Amino acid sequence: MIDDYIEDISQRLVATARQRSRIVEDIRDHLADSVEQLVSQGIDQRTAEERAISAFGSAAQLAIQFNGQAAAVAMRRTPLTMAACGVVVVAGFLLAAITQPLPAVPQAASIVRQVAFFTAVLGLQFAFVAGLRVLVRAGARWRATPHPGDQLLLRRAAVVFVAGLAVAACGWTVVLADVLGGLSNRRAATLVAGIVAMISATVIAGVAMARQRPRGQGEISLPEPVATDRSVLGAAEVGVRWISHRPRMTCTAVAIVSGLTAMTNADTTVRGALP
Amino acid sequence: MRSELLKGHLDSLVLALLEEGPLHGYGIIEQLRRRSDEIFDLPEGTVYPALYRLERAGSVTSTSTSVGGRPRRVYRLARPGRTALDASRRDWLQFSSAVTKILRGSPA
Numbered sequence: 024m025i026d027d028y029i030e031d032i033s034q035r036l037v038a039t040a041r042q043r044s045r046i047v048e049d050i051r052d053h054l055a056d057s058v059e060q061l062v063s064q065g066i067d068q069r070t071a072e073e074r075a076i077s078a079f080g081s082a083a084q085l086a087i088q089f090n091g092q093a094a095a096v097a098m099r100r101t102p103l104t105m106a107a108c109g110v111v112v113v114a115g116f117l118l119a120a121i122t123q124p125l126p127a128v129p130q131a132a133s134i135v136r137q138v139a140f141f142t143a144v145l146g147l148q149f150a151f152v153a154g155l156r157v158l159v160r161a162g163a164r165w166r167a168t169p170h171p172g173d174q175l176l177l178r179r180a181a182v183v184f185v186a187g188l189a190v191a192a193c194g195w196t197v198v199l200a201d202v203l204g205g206l207s208n209r210r211a212a213t214l215v216a217g218i219v220a221m222i223s224a225t226v227i228a229g230v231a232m233a234r235q236r237p238r239g240q241g242e243i244s245l246p247e248p249v250a251t252d253r254s255v256l257g258a259a260e261v262g263v264r265w266i267s268h269r270p271r272m273t274c275t276a277v278a279i280v281s282g283l284t285a286m287t288n289a290d291t292t293v294r295g296a297l298p
Numbered sequence: 299m300r301s302e303l304l305k306g307h308l309d310s311l312v313l314a315l316l317e318e319g320p321l322h323g324y325g326i327i328e329q330l331r332r333r334s335d336e337i338f339d340l341p342e343g344t345v346y347p348a349l350y351r352l353e354r355a356g357s358v359t360s361t362s363t364s365v366g367g368r369p370r371r372v373y374r375l376a377r378p379g380r381t382a383l384d385a386s387r388r389d390w391l392q393f394s395s396a397v398t399k400i401l402r403g404s405p406a
Contacts, residue, residue: 080341
């Protein structure tokens with residue numbers, strides 16, 4: 024009976040294997056103590072187990088409490104992980120790009136390279152806007168307990184962020200792979216290192232996003248949010264909220280401007296498009 | 299007593315119990331019940347989210363031991379927990395004194 028109860032709680036938990044094992048260990052020890060105590064009072068084993076479980080509380084309610092904490096922690100950690108991944112993607116791109124030979128005479132890039140570069144820039148814009156939205160919201164909530172609405176926003180924005188990073192990484196990979204053939208071994212190795220960094224960071228961001236996803240609807244219960252304050256963070260959040268209400272317009276405008284800037288550059292190779 | 303009345307104070311109560319010495323989860327629940335003359339009768343499982351929250355905040359530390367062949371986690375008050383407990387004691391005394399004054403009603 025106790026095993027079934029513990030299994031029920033365990034199934035409802037949104038936790039890593041280590042956290043789950045710790046929670047299960049604590050509950051098992053607690054129930055064993057409780058049953059021992061009741062049996063020592065002359066209650067039979069089965070009734071003692073029933074009473075111990077009943078006193079411990081409903082599996083669903085306890086899972087909600089544990090998951091609420093896990094959600095709060097994920098909301099605070101995931102944006103930082105994602106921001107770090109975004110920085111690594113950009114750093115990987117720069118690492119690969121700065122090692123490219125600067126042609127003495129500007130050359131027209133191939134269509135594949137132009138399209139890939141434009142796609143990469145587009146992806147990065149989406150990732151940037153979504154990432155900014157997540158970071159500011161997470162920052163504003165750092166001092167307060169998150170709200171289910173915040174969690175939903177974070178999850179949606181995280182999907183856009185990771186998708187944007189993935190598109191950017193793939194696009195840049197195509198651009199850089201296109202110029203890989205004409206490089207020395209040393210430059211090619213740096214280029215490959217940059218590509219690996221970008222792809223790894225994107226995968227890590229994706230894993231971070233997947234790990235904050237709850238198992239089922241209604242499993243997360245968090246208190247009401249605090250009102251946006253008048254601090255700098257609060258003001259930033261107001262700005263990001265304005266963008267958040269117009270995400271397509273913002274992303275499209277930024278992407279078109281930067282994409283056109285890059286494509287109309289005389290030299291649309293990667294180095295040529297860099298400032 | 300309605301359990302929601304206790305919820306906001308559970309962390310402070312746990313810290314206060316741990317101030318007297320290390321305890322495991324079951325011990326904490328038992329102490330809560332005994333010391334409150336059975337008034338605090340929460341679902342026993344609710345103490346664990348509170349303990350994990352306090353541990354994450356650095357207010358308590360835990361060590362795993364073995365008792366009767368089964369693993370047992372014992373919680374101890376840490377220095378930040380002592381500071382938090384002092385602050386929450388001050389706040390509570392101030393708050394409860396104010397509430398008592400009002401609930402007692404104005405003198406005739």
